[in-house]
Amino acid sequence: MTNLLFLHYITPSSIALSIGGLTIYWYGFTLALAIIFALLVFLYLGNKNDLRVDDILDLATWLIIGGIIGARLYDVILELPYYLTRPLDIFKIWQGGLAIHGGIIGGLIVTLIYTRSKKINFWKITSVLVPGLAIGQAIGRFGNWFNQELFGRPTDLPWGIPIDLFKRPLGYENYNYFHPTFLYESSLMLVVSCWLFILVKNKKVNDKIILASYLIGYGLIRFVLEFIKIDTTPIIFNLRWPQLISLIMIMLGCYIVYSANKNKKAVI
Numbered sequence: 001m002t003n004l005l006f007l008h009y010i011t012p013s014s015i016a017l018s019i020g021g022l023t024i025y026w027y028g029f030t031l032a033l034a035i036i037f038a039l040l041v042f043l044y045l046g047n048k049n050d051l052r053v054d055d056i057l058d059l060a061t062w063l064i065i066g067g068i069i070g071a072r073l074y075d076v077i078l079e080l081p082y083y084l085t086r087p088l089d090i091f092k093i094w095q096g097g098l099a100i101h102g103g104i105i106g107g108l109i110v111t112l113i114y115t116r117s118k119k120i121n122f123w124k125i126t127s128v129l130v131p132g133l134a135i136g137q138a139i140g141r142f143g144n145w146f147n148q149e150l151f152g153r154p155t156d157l158p159w160g161i162p163i164d165l166f167k168r169p170l171g172y173e174n175y176n177y178f179h180p181t182f183l184y185e186s187s188l189m190l191v192v193s194c195w196l197f198i199l200v201k202n203k204k205v206n207d208k209i210i211l212a213s214y215l216i217g218y219g220l221i222r223f224v225l226e227f228i229k230i231d232t233t234p235i236i237f238n239l240r241w242p243q244l245i246s247l248i249m250i251m252l253g254c255y256i257v258y259s260a261n262k263n264k265k266a267v268i
Helices: 002-009 026-048 053-078 080-085 087-091 100-118 122-140 142-147 181-201 207-228 241-262
Strands: 015-019 022-025
Touching: 015 026, 022 026, 026 053, 026 122, 026 142, 053 080, 053 100, 080 087, 100 122, 100 241, 122 142, 122 181, 122 207, 142 181, 181 207, 207 241
Parallel strands: none
Antiparallel strands: 015 022
């Protein structure tokens, strides 16, 4: 508990370093760190599962490109009125605005295209990819803290985080402390990554189950956390847009589990 309390007393800056005309943002730094850790885990597990290093590095390069493009396009579509008036802001990814759901979609598309072109087993690749992805998400979420964005409802809990007045949504100007949803998601994704590691180590587990576990795990986490978030997003059927996408992830994961067990190849 004590380790969490420091968040209660720190209002972070989005800028990590500024020298002359060079400005390094914490969001970009945490994103780079997340990519590095995800790649290292991907390389480690890929090597343990007899995948060629060249294939891993090639796919990783395309995943970074496809994931960032997908994450940005997703955010631009959701915030289209804003970006129509400020089109140059589309390229300022270091300031935030990378939606993980879009990154996942972009990454899956890239992986599917790459594995088919190289005639590599899609399920085997994704099984060693998602543990690193989960760790990358756990690290990358700290970028939201530095940007003071995507926080939750006001709270009196001792680990509530302070938010600058100009960062608070309309109607919340008189509240000082908010739920650190970035920390909740980061911690839970570390748990998911540990579970995925266990599955990967168990050679009897069908590769499909590992991808399904990620989709279901992250889908559930994001679905629940969206109930306490207060950022603006489209509301459909009384659910926030990320919750609908999360439900699709959960249903897709469940279908993959059903498909794997139907073929009597999966051991959970």
